[in-house]
Structures are given as C-alpha cells and as structure tokens.
Amino acid sequence: MKVLILGVNGFIGSHLVGRILRDTDWEVFGLDLGTNKVEEHLGNPRFHFVEGDVTISKEWIEYHIKKCDVVLPLVAIATPKVYVTDPLRVFELDFEENLRVVRQCVKYKKRVVFPSTSEVYGMCPDAEFDEHESPLVTGPIPMNRWIYSTSKQLLDRVIWAYGFQHGLKFTLFRPFNWMGPKLDSLNTAKEGSSRLVTQFSWNLFNGEPLNLVDGGTARRCFIDVEDAMDGLMAVLRNEGGQADGQIFNIGNPANDYSVREIAEMMIAIWKDHPFRKERGIPEGRMVETGSGEFYGKGYQDVARRTPSIKRMQQTFGFAPKVSMQDSLRKAIDFFVEEHKALEKVVETEN
Numbered sequence: 001m002k003v004l005i006l007g008v009n010g011f012i013g014s015h016l017v018g019r020i021l022r023d024t025d026w027e028v029f030g031l032d033l034g035t036n037k038v039e040e041h042l043g044n045p046r047f048h049f050v051e052g053d054v055t056i057s058k059e060w061i062e063y064h065i066k067k068c069d070v071v072l073p074l075v076a077i078a079t080p081k082v083y084v085t086d087p088l089r090v091f092e093l094d095f096e097e098n099l100r101v102v103r104q105c106v107k108y109k110k111r112v113v114f115p116s117t118s119e120v121y122g123m124c125p126d127a128e129f130d131e132h133e134s135p136l137v138t139g140p141i142p143m144n145r146w147i148y149s150t151s152k153q154l155l156d157r158v159i160w161a162y163g164f165q166h167g168l169k170f171t172l173f174r175p176f177n178w179m180g181p182k183l184d185s186l187n188t189a190k191e192g193s194s195r196l197v198t199q200f201s202w203n204l205f206n207g208e209p210l211n212l213v214d215g216g217t218a219r220r221c222f223i224d225v226e227d228a229m230d231g232l233m234a235v236l237r238n239e240g241g242q243a244d245g246q247i248f249n250i251g252n253p254a255n256d257y258s259v260r261e262i263a264e265m266m267i268a269i270w271k272d273h274p275f276r277k278e279r280g281i282p283e284g285r286m287v288e289t290g291s292g293e294f295y296g297k298g299y300q301d302v303a304r305r306t307p308s309i310k311r312m313q314q315t316f317g318f319a320p321k322v323s324m325q326d327s328l329r330k331a332i333d334f335f336v337e338e339h340k341a342l343e344k345v346v347e348t349e350n
Contacts, residue, residue, distance in 0.1 A: 001026045003236070004064050006054055006101065007074035009037045011183045011225070012115065012175070012232075016072070017041055019229045020236075029064050031057060037182050054097050065104045070111045070236065073101040076152075078117070079195065080145065084299050087147040095151040099158065106162050111169040111244075113235060116156050118176040118251070118305050119149040128308040131174070131247035143300040156247075163245055171235050171243040176251025176307045179327055180225030181334035186342070196220075197328065200263060201335040204270045209287040213294050216260030216286070219304040223252035224322035224330070234316035242315050249307035252320040255327075256306060260286070265328055275336045 003020060005013050008030030014037035017028050021044055029048045030038065041047045052060060054075045065071055076094045077083075083090055098114075105112040121129045122138040136153055138146040162168040184198040186205070200210050231250040235243045257265075267284035270276055276283070291299045312318035 002068040004068040004071045005030045013074045073098045083148045084144045087144040113171045116172045116174045117152045120153040130308045139300045145299045172247040174249045177220045177222045178228045207282040210263045211289045219258045222255045224327040227320035251307035255324040
C-alpha cells in the first residue's frame with residue numbers, strides 16, 4: 001500500500017510514519033516544511049520525503065494523490081491561542097487547503113483518512129461523546145476560539161456528503177488530547193502559546209509558574225501517542241473494510257484529569273527529576289490566571305471532554321494501556337533531551 005501523508009513532520013505524522021515503517025511493508029510519501037521530527041527515517045527506502053508547503057506544492061500533491069492508495073491530510077493549525085489571534089489563517093489552512101485535497105481524492109477515487117477533532121463536540125452536554133449521536137454545540141460568533149472546531153466540523157460534513165453522493169471512501173478519526181514525545185517543540189512555548197504539556201514543560205525548565213487558566217478546573221481525557229497509534233493503524237489497515245464510512249473517537253477515558261491535576265503531576269515528576277536537581281532549577285509552582293488574560297478576548301473554554309470509544313473497541317478491540325503518569329514522564333524526558341540539544345547548538349554557535 002502507498003500512503004500519502006501531508007504534514008508528515010508534525011506530531012501525528014512523525015509518529016505514524018515511524019509506526020508504518022516499523023510494522024508494515026507500505027511505502028510512505030510525505031510532505032512538510034521541515035524534517036526535524038522524521039530525520040531518523042530519511043534513509044529508509046520506503047519513505048519518500050519532499051520539503052514543501054501545501055499551499056504552494058499543489059502539482060506535487062495532486063500527482064501523489066493519483067499515485068497513492070490512501071491520503072492523510074494532517075496539515076492544520078491546532079493551537080488554541082492562534083484560533084483567537086489569527087482566525088482567518090486557521091480557516092484558510094485547516095478548511096480551504098484540506099478541502100482541495102478532499103476534492104482531489106473524490107476525483108481520483110482515493111481513500112481519505114481525515115483527522116477531525118474532539119473540538120467538534122464543543123460544549124456538548126453528554127457525559128460521553130458519541131460519534132454519531134452526540135450534538136455538536138459551539139459558542140457565539142464573536143468567540144474566535146470556535147473557528148477551528150467549525151472548520152473541522154464542516155469538513156467532516158463535506159467528506160460525509162461526498163461519501164453519500166459520490167462514493168468517496170473515507171474514515172474520520174477524532175483525536176482526544178494525544179500526547180507524548182514530539183508534541184510541539186519547546187521553542188513553540190516561548191511565547192506562552194503552546195499546548196498544555198509542552199507549555200508546562202517549558203515553564204518548569206525555566207523556573208516559571210504554571211498558569212492555571214480559570215483555576216485549572218477544565219478536564220480533558222489524555223491518551224499516550226503509542227496507544228493512539230495502535231488505534232490509527234487499525235483504521236489504516238481497514239481489514240474487511242470495517243473503517244469505511246465511519247467516524248472513530250481515539251482517546252482514553254481512563255486518563256480523565258483536570259488541568260490543575262496535570263500541573264500537580266508534572267510538578268511532582270519534575271521535583272524528583274535528575275535534570276532539575278543537576279541544574280538547581282526550582283521545583284515548580286502554580287498561579288491562577290483568567291482565560292481572557294491568557295488567551296485573549298475571543299476565548300471560551302469547555303468544562304470537560306470525554307470520548308466514547310465503544311466503536312473503536314467493538315470494531316478493532318482497541319484498548320489503551322499507558323497511564324497518565326507514565327505518559328507525562330515520557331514527555332518530560334523527551335523535552336529534557338530536546339533542551340540539552342538546544343543548549344549544545346547555542347554552545348556551538350558561541
């Protein structure tokens with residue numbers, strides 16, 4: 001099988017190409033702006049990488065859609081602060097560019113596996129979010145925060161309609177707070193705009209307080225990227241066509257924690273970490289801040305987001321195993337190594 005991954009150097013793409021090359025005989029064709037997360041795979045004869053921008057490399061993309069069997073358009077802006085500060089950029093990349101790819105999959109009759117998002121459920125009141133039954137409830141128009149959610153939701157609906165009217169083969173998967181090594185980079189956290197675990201790691205490494213937005217009461221269900229890859233690979237294998245025309249939540253309801261609890265766990269891990277002790281870095285502390293102050297005026301939060309994973313369990317026997325504490329330790333250890341590497345670069349330059 002030939003797989004096209006747009007955004008192959010991102011968090012999901014980089015882990016996915018590693019898993020594909022390790023566990024299958026498939027070929028992977030990947031496009032992205034850089035290679036820092038996939039460097040270890042560049043010498044593999046089954047990995048064909050091209051450096052490029054999805055907004056510019058349109059002929060290359062169309063050619064490889066024709067050439068490949070399945071397409072994963074993973075390019076997207078998925079950082080809450082950017083939803084607020086640059087909503088049009090989010091819409092143009094996350095919706096418009098991906099719509100062009102989807103239409104080419106329809107034209108050339110190729111299967112598309114599209115990354116939806118847990119954010120499509122918005123402020124859904126259900127205790128667990130069901131892929132086919134739960135209502136999708138987003139906030140008022142002045143809250144820019146919802147442009148990411150609605151861009152993804154509209155693409156979900158367009159893809160479903162193409163499947164219904166034109167026979168497009170598709171699967172939609174909804175990640176629920178996937179985490180682990182390669183989730184962002186410490187550099188992305190410098191301005192305070194990265195995702196939770198990366199941002200907290202940056203704060204800890206620099207002796208800065210961990211900001212609990214609105215008291216850190218919001219709850220999320222986190223899943224280790226290795227468990228998440230088990231689920232995504234099952235979707236890609238699609239044995240017996242089980243994933244065709246389906247929507248799957250990929251998450252771990254057992255790892256349900258508040259932002260405050262995550263901060264407390266990370267501080268506890270950091271307190272005993274050899275790197276912190278060697279450098280004499282403070283143990284870590286928390287401060288409370290308002291969402292408007294931290295994200296900007298157009299932000300609105302969601303109290304909790306819990307996936308139903310019954311469809312994944314019944315279809316593929318999906319069973320995530322990695323605990324929150326173990327996943328956090330892996331993430332912190334990864335960022336420690338990245339921090340050391342950045343230090344070496346600075347030393348070399350000086």
